Amino acid sequence: MWLRLLPLLRCPLCGDDLELSALRQGPVDVSEEDIALARARGLFVKKFAQYIDEGVLLCSRCAVMFPIVSGLPVLLPYTTPLHWYFKEQCFSGHAKPYPGYRFPSREPVSGERLVMKSFSKEWLDYDYDGVIWEMSYEEHEKRFLQEIGPALTEGNATTFLEIGCGLGITTYLAHKNAHVDAVGLDLSLAVSRASQHYRSNPFLHFVQASVFAIPLRKGIFDVTYSRGVLHHTYSTHEAFRAVVPHCRRSGVFYLWVYGLGSIKETPFRRAAYLLESVMRPLLSRNPTSWPAKLFLGAMAWGYMAFNRARRFFIPSIQPLTFSRGLHAARDRFTPEYAHRHDSSEVVGWFREMGFAEIQVPDWKTMPSADRDDFRRNVGVRGKLKLGSE
DSSP, rough: GGGGGGGGBBOTTTTTOEEEEEEEEEEEOOHHHHHHHHHTTTTOOOTTTTEEEEEEEEETTTEEEEEETTTBBBSSSSHHHHHHHHHHSSSOOSSSTTTTTTTTOOOOOOOHHHHHHHHHHHTOOOOOSETTTTEEEEEEEHHHHHHHTTHHHTTTEEEEEEOOOOHHHHHHHHHHOOOOOEEEEESHHHHHHHHTTTTOTTEEEEEEOOOGOBBBBBSSSSEEEEOOOOGGGHHHHHHHHHHHGEEEEEEEEEEEEEEEHHHHHSSEEEEEEHHHHHHHHHTTOOTTTTHHHHHHHHHHHHHHHHHHHHHHHHHHHHOOHHHHHHHHHHHHHSSOOOOOOOHHHHHHHHHHTEEEEEEEOGGGGGGGGHHHHHHHHHEEEEETTTOOO
């Protein structure tokens, strides 16, 4: 964790400031180009290159401590196995290193532990190999820039927040294209890989957290982005409402969720959704069981065959290996929740929360590898009006 992230962090339980107790820290070699960029963007501070490898974030009001594990702040409102790993590694031989403080003990919202388990398994098996889903990183970048519009590249944005960052690839692309300070938040352990992979970049910050208890200052992000994530919570609408307070007034928020076209458009998709409706409640409970592995393996081969057929018509689609096919199968069949929404419904959410200039990006402007998928689902962006509550 870069030390300068600390002023942005808040207790996920009460919203108060956090105090840092660093256990292992030190300066990281930062390039002269990065220092010059930080100065030019008004982001340079004292100890700009100071990095916290291990430590504890303390909330005196709640008497709760949150670990920093291998550079990743774990700011969940409840305890996970990562907390006990941290305790064993860093507190060994110390009966009570922080007297009066404890790990958080709030109960997670409905389904959140299962979501964490499912997506941790799914993304920890993914590699930084130049392909994400069926798209090259270059095509992924083109789509991202089309989705977010001019807010990053033509505006004066200095802060970017991605909700559900996974491996952090889009968080990195935001910084690459706009030289912003970019924060990636995710519930799964994929964010641990992102934190380690991008450790040398002083403009990228990653946090493990719940969308329903976002541990960040409110009203500070110029651009907020969430793609393919909020529909996996117990309520897409409530998750959306939880994110909005962190947007800056006049800031832009882009949201992409599953649409009704992905399940109703053709007889094939209706049949696929029927299979999903039957299997997902079963597999979400134990996605690592042998029956689950056999079913997901069979689905992976099915995804590979479908991918090969699509590539005949759209050459820019990247080939699916078995591991990528398995990733796609897990994504469809193992999350407990996978809500679908209509574009008018999502536009209504934006209006309800005080957004203006609401737009639904044209699917025809997207890279060919993603155009059909984009058409069937829902992407909406809007600008938060000044004075909105």
